[in-house]
Amino acid sequence: MEQTYTNIPKKHILVALVENKPGVLNRVASLFRRRNFNVDSLTVGRTHRPHISRMTIGVDSTRADANRIASNLNKLINVIEVSIVSQEPHVSRDLALIKVRSNDADSRNRLTVLCERYPARIVDIGTEVAIIEITAQEDVVEALIEDLKPLGIVEMVRTGVVAMGRGVRILDSQYEPVVPANSNGHAYQAYSV
Amino acid sequence: MLLSGAEIVMECLLREGVEVMFGYPGGAILPTYDAMTKYPQIHHVLVRHEQGACHMADGYARATGRVGVAIATSGPGATNLVTGISTAMMDSSPIVCITGQVTRxxxxxxxxxxxxxxxxxxxxxxxxxxxxxxxxxxxxIREAFYIARTGRPGPVLIDIPKDIQIEKIEFVYPEEPIRLPGYRPPETADEEDVETALNLINQAKRPIILAGHGIVMAGAVGELREMVERAQIPVTLTLLGKGAIPENHPLTVGMMGMHGEAASNLAIQEADLLIALGMRFDDRVTGNLKTYAPNARKIHVDIDASEINKNVKVDVGIVGDVKTVMRQLLPGVQQTQHAEWLNRIRDWQEDSDERDIINRESPEVLLSAQVINDLWKCTGGDAITVTDVGQHQMVEAQYYPHQRPSTLITSGGAGTMGFGLPAAIGAKFGMPHEEVWAIVGDGGFQMTLCELATAKQENINVNIAIINNNYLGMVRQWQEFFYEHRYHATPMFNPDFVKLAEAYGIPAMRVTSRDQVMEAVEFARGIDGPALIEFMVEKEEIVYPMVPAGADLHNMIRRPKPGEEQVS
Incomplete structure (x- = not known):
């Protein structure tokens, strides 16, 4: 196939506002499997609106595929808004906890130096291992991981990328669900699977 | 009003205008079946297998445009629906399936x-x-019906635990508007896109319209005809788009794709503009995407944004309801003539006519094309035909020209064998005053023939035509072309279908030669209730033309012209 700007794979970040109901994550995950989209990372969390969760999805794909993913996400009834934030100015962050060997003075010194050079800090240190925390853009996290490798990484966890468009482009929804009041005045459980 | 969950289900179905539902009882759905006795306004059709219930709901939906309803119990009852649900999903058919579930x-x-x-x-x-x-x-339930029938229609399933069907609450029907924040079916097109599309349409020298199921479902038949006639643009149809324009219309080229009219496929490959309306460039209509319509700019109108640029990269993608979009387009569509282009298409059509088996001396054996063509003549071309999947389905598409939308009901996307008979029963329930024919092969028929009992129990007036070649014909055709005639697992032992029908109390006839065809069709039409005819056709027929899977659309295997037959 002819290489155009739309078919060179690169990293794209999509953000989806979804109804905060059980099973919505399953629907999104099932969509990626069903349509054979490769997901790099997927994070879900609450927002300032109790009925709405926000997903950040990192994919390694062509621009055309990123658009396809967005329109397929939009087809899910529980997905309220979708935006490909990587197509506009944005801020993105990835958080990693990295456990490395710290069983000699050299390695402890090396850790201190690295934590000064990177937006990272030592959050736990003992005679055998230390935990480094870093919150930064994905590529910065990758760079720190490379620099830590010689010390010996023994365990690692990453949250996956989260992102937000810069400036006044607001991705929000005014949605309030119709909650049928029950006799106790409690809101009902979400019903969507 | 204190009502049980089961009664609430029935109340809500009534308010959705449901007249008939197709189902099969079982433990987890029994409370709802019990509640049905209080709601005689909704007729329940007892099927013989849940797959049949789903296909009946589907056939009902496709014939009427209303939502079809299937109901089943938990576990195996529900999983038996799966093939039917998938069939409805692939062809965007609005159905609601209700299943019982074990208690919470x-x-x-x-x-x-x-x-x-x-x-x-x-x-x-x-x-x-x-x-x-x-x-x-x-x-x-309200949301389910709303989602099923709006936007790009499709199946919605509601799973209801048994204890919820039994529990009672004070029932008030929710009258406020449905609020689904993430569901906004598109309607009108972007004005800028409309302008761009109009420029392409008005400047095209060799345009062709690709009309699909969307035209039928959106009720845009009138708009299509207006555009076609004003701009003199030839129309080719997808299998599910048949009926979008009368097939005897001079600007209709016929079906496109793997077994479509050669003229349609050649026109697509030579066109300078494709106007795709409510169709989705399925692999069965495009063939090799790399060589598809190489000279054409492409306009694609679809209600589903994810269909734009999915298979075919287009120049103008318009997301909207095809009827609304065409109303936006129409004022700007100029009167045009494309005499040279239409003549070129006519030449291809004449070449096809020369090859057409129906125009030849009738051989001693009965051909499926003759059966379908005679059926078309006998029914005035005006019956609702419901097919199964395989050679007979393609022969129907080629030799039964449809004049009205929603008169060909067939499983296109999923290609579900066993669809024909139950879907025909469903269609007849939806359109009781129309003549309905189930046209099925001997293979597919046997997948759901248990529904003969349903047809008899309901005494539903469905005529069944079995096109029997004692083969899984389409698979055999592939084996002939691509697997060196190794007919493995395609020859069929079949029961005596006439005796079988009679065992169900259904009048039946067997036809072995052409002179009996019309008589048999009249016999079936004269019977009040189901009737079955078994047509014993030539065993090794081939459906021409054929674009082999993945081949270029113009590289069709054609039926040789008379006198050009190769000795193989």
């Missing part, structure tokens, strides 16, 4: 007849629900 407390415990049905059907439904609170039930 037992969910997740591998209880008797427990299946995670919402999990199973997640990728093959437009949306699905597991109701965990009875207060949500009326909201869920």
């Amino acid at each position: 407390g037992a969910i997740g415990s591998d209880a008797f007849q427990e299946t995670d049905v919402t999990g199973v059907t997640l990728p093959i439904t437009k949306h699905n629900y597991l109701v965990m609170d009875i207060h949500e039930l009326p909201y869920v």
